[in-house]
Amino acid sequence: MPGPKPPAIHxxxxxxxxxxxxxxxxxxxxxxxxxxxxxxxxxxGSDNTAVAARLDTDRNSVGIWRTRWLAAEPTLLxxxxxxxxxxxxxxxxxxxxxxxxxxxxxxxxxxEQLVEIIAVACEEPQKSDREISHWTxxxxxxxxxxxxxxxxISPRHVGRLLDEAEVKPHLSxxxxxxxxxxxxxxxxxxxxxxxxYAQASELHTQGIAVVCTDEKTGIQALERKxxxxxxxxxxxxxxxxxxxxxxxxxxxxxxxxxxxxxxAPSIEPTRTESDFAEHVERTMATHPDRExxxxxxxxxxxxxxxxxxxxxxxxxIEEDTLGVKGKSxxxxxxxTRKSFLExxxxxxxxxxxxxxxxxxxxxxxWFSILVRKLLKRASFTSLEDLRTRILNFIxxxxxxxxxxxxxxxxxxxxxx
Numbered sequence: 346m347p348g349p350k351p352p353a354i355h356x357x358x359x360x361x362x363x364x365x366x367x368x369x370x371x372x373x374x375x376x377x378x379x380x381x382x383x384x385x386x387x388x389x390g391s392d393n394t395a396v397a398a399r400l401d402t403d404r405n406s407v408g409i410w411r412t413r414w415l416a417a418e419p420t421l422l423x424x425x426x427x428x429x430x431x432x433x434x435x436x437x438x439x440x441x442x443x444x445x446x447x448x449x450x451x452x453x454x455x456x457e458q459l460v461e462i463i464a465v466a467c468e469e470p471q472k473s474d475r476e477i478s479h480w481t482x483x484x485x486x487x488x489x490x491x492x493x494x495x496x497x498i499s500p501r502h503v504g505r506l507l508d509e510a511e512v513k514p515h516l517s518x519x520x521x522x523x524x525x526x527x528x529x530x531x532x533x534x535x536x537x538x539x540x541x542y543a544q545a546s547e548l549h550t551q552g553i554a555v556v557c558t559d560e561k562t563g564i565q566a567l568e569r570k571x572x573x574x575x576x577x578x579x580x581x582x583x584x585x586x587x588x589x590x591x592x593x594x595x596x597x598x599x600x601x602x603x604x605x606x607x608x609a610p611s612i613e614p615t616r617t618e619s620d621f622a623e624h625v626e627r628t629m630a631t632h633p634d635r636e637x638x639x640x641x642x643x644x645x646x647x648x649x650x651x652x653x654x655x656x657x658x659x660x661x662i663e664e665d666t667l668g669v670k671g672k673s674x675x676x677x678x679x680x681t682r683k684s685f686l687e688x689x690x691x692x693x694x695x696x697x698x699x700x701x702x703x704x705x706x707x708x709x710x711w712f713s714i715l716v717r718k719l720l721k722r723a724s725f726t727s728l729e730d731l732r733t734r735i736l737n738f739i740x741x742x743x744x745x746x747x748x749x750x751x752x753x754x755x756x757x758x759x760x761x
Contacts, residue, residue, distance in 0.1 A: 351408070352415055354388040357425060361388070363435045367442075380442040383410050410442070417441045454495060461494045462503065463510045480514040482507070523701045534699040535756045541640060541696055542602055542707070542752045549603035553636040556599040556608060556628070557708035560616050561715070566591035566731040569724040584722060592728050596715075596735060597624045599639075600708040605748040607711065607739045612732050622651035629659070629693060637693045640707075643700055648683045650676055652695075660691045707750055714742070 356364065367373055367381040379400060386396045393411065397404040424437055454462075465488055470477045473488055480488075482500035489495050489503070507513065525531030545555040569585040576582040597611040597620070609628040613620050629637055641647040650670050657664055668674015675685045686695040698705045719738045725731040 351387070351392055351411060353390075354384060354411065354414060355418070356384075356388045357422070359425060359431065359434060360421060360438065361385070363431065363438050366435070367439070376444075377439060377442050380410050381438075383407050384414050384442075387411050387414075414441065454498075458495055459506060461492075462489050462498075462506055463512055465489060465492070465494075466507060466510075466512050466514050479517070485514075521701050523699060525699065531699050532756060534697065535702070535705065537696055538640060538698055538705055539752070539755050541638060543755075545602035546749070548638070549601075552634070553638060554608075554632065555602045555638045555640065557602060557640045557706050557711075558597070558599050558625075558628075559642065559706055559708045559712075560621070561596045561598070561712050562616050563593045564596055564720065564731065564735075565593050566725040566728050568726050573722075573724065582722075588724070591725065591731075594728060594731055594735075595620075597621065598708055598711065598739075599628055600711045602640075602707060603749060605750065606743045607747070610736065610739055612735060614728075616646065618646045618649040618651050621646045622649065622655050625652065625693070626655055638696060639693070640696045640698065642698050642703065642706060643683075645679060647695070647697070648679045648686060650682070653682050653685055656686060656691055656693050659693050705754075707752065710750055714746075 364381045364385050367377055368385060370378060379402065382400055383396055383402075383406075386399060387393075387407070391399070393404040393407040396407045400407075421434070421437060421441075424434060429437075462485065465473070466480055466485055470480055470484070475484060475488070477484065482503045485507075486498050486500045486503045489498055523531065541555050548555055567588040568591060570587045570589060571585040573585065574580075574583040592614075594612050594614060595616045597613070597616075599608040599610070600606075601608050609624075609631050611620070611624040611627065625639065629635075646652075653667060653675060654664060656662075657667060666674070668676045670676040671678075675681050683695075683697065687697070688694060703709050715735070715738065719734065723734060725734060
């Protein structure tokens with residue numbers, strides 16, 4: 346005979362959205378994901394037994410978290426009514442779904458001591474007369490004791506403190522200060538690119554293709570001297586350290602912003618002015634009646650005489666009106682050529698990212714996918730093998746992975 350029906354859970358749209366985000370999270374702790382799913386299934390009307398069967402857990406656990414959620418519902422409703430931000434509400438939800446502090450030995454260190462240790466980890470080691478580039482756990486423990494912040498602490502305990510504070514002195518990454526000559530012009534150029542991304546879907550419906558275009562140069566055809574040993578239980582894949590070089594190729598790619606597909610790639614041994622102009626011409630030939638917006642960086646081959654003459658032909662502009670390169674007219678300088686290529690009245694036009702902002706071009710994101718999923722671990726027997734494998738990957742990507750990137754940057758001021 347079935348037992349009494351468990352009390353119902355009612356979720357507001359905001360809280361349901363937060364729970365769904367947690368349930369889909371790849372980086373969230375498993376216990377949070379599991380408990381978020383418990384609440385979502387319970388709110389959908391499933392009883393504890395059905396939820397437990399669906400999540401392969403026991404019904405008592407589902408009952409515990411249903412009860413705990415119901416007890417916290419009034420607090421959540423009050424917080425939402427007080428117009429807390431979604432980020433603050435998300436923190437509350439995660440707190441409700443987290444375990445209570447467990448009994449045990451109290452902390453040996455005061456909050457002030459912990460803050461001081463983290464502050465040391467954020468300093469340059471040279472300030473403490475340590476001729477190293479970055480802190481290690483052992484040296485931080487030694488420095489904390491040397492400064493009398495604590496009497497004793499182990500490197501392992503320092504590591505736990507760093508993990509909790511999300512401070513990672515052993516890691517670093519490169520960044521480049523754009524340092525624009527004119528911040529107002531820089532901001533306008535960034536906004537122009539971001540506006541293209543925001544309008545790409547609508548422009549696509551009007552027959553205007555917005556593509557991010559760039560070259561990835563020096564792709565090496567490296568062949569491992571011995572076959573890779575595949576992964577096995579308890580053993581990682583093992584790649585031969587030594588390799589043979591078979592040369593390099595340059596890949597030029599158009600990433601279509603509205604669809605996330607790679608369009609009309611070119612793979613050549615060189616990256617010259619004529620190579621890029623021919624790539625653009627081949628791209629346009631895939632849809633001769635379309636308008637095209639190419640988002641590119643300010644490399645000289647992207648503002649070349651060949652490109653100007655190509656756009657002039659496509660726009661029915663007489664070539665003898667273009668002037669002479671380096672002397673007069675549209676062809677006089679890179680600045681005059683750039684202005685012509687940006688002209689919005691042309692069927693083919695270019696939008697340029699500011700200098701030192703490669704991160705602003707979406708095709709760079711796609712290049713990182715290519716490296717991670719193909720180039721980093723593959724072995725190529727020849728340049729032709731490299732070419733074939735890249736083209737096969739692009740076809741596979743378009744069929745199985747292509748989707749627009751979710752672009753959220755809109756040109757807010759950059760911070761270090």
